[in-house]
Amino acid sequence: MTDTPPDRLCNNPASPHYDEALLERGIGIRFNGVEKTNVEEYCVSEGWVRVAVGKTVDRHGHPLTMKLKGTVEPYFRT
Template sequence: MTDTPPDRLSNDPRSPFHDPAVLERGIGIRFNGAEKTNVEEYCISEGWVRLPVGKSLDRRGNPMTMKHKGQVEAYYLTAASDAE
């Protein structure tokens, strides 16, 4: 594994950008300089994150999300040697 997180990652298992190994290792997100712990999906190259809107759910029971644009920085919470 490398020390650079993927450009795009999603928590939703149905998404093509879902990677359980990366999520298990732990990803931290800094959005516009503030730590975010409730990010559902992010894309560094396009500069956006999807955040849940309150506690509302869609008809399938998934959280309603809203896309916010800005500066996105992703980092691993654990070192590569600790994850093995």
């Protein structure tokens, strides 16, 4: 494995950007210089993250998300 996180990653198994091995390794996200722990998906090149909005879920049981634009800095925790 490389020491560089991917450009785009999602923690939903139905997404084409899902990668279980990377998620098990542990990915941290700094968004606009602040550590975020509720990120569902991110894209570095486009500069956005999707964060969960509270504990609200849709009819399929997935969390409702909100897209925020800014500087995204992913890193490996371990």
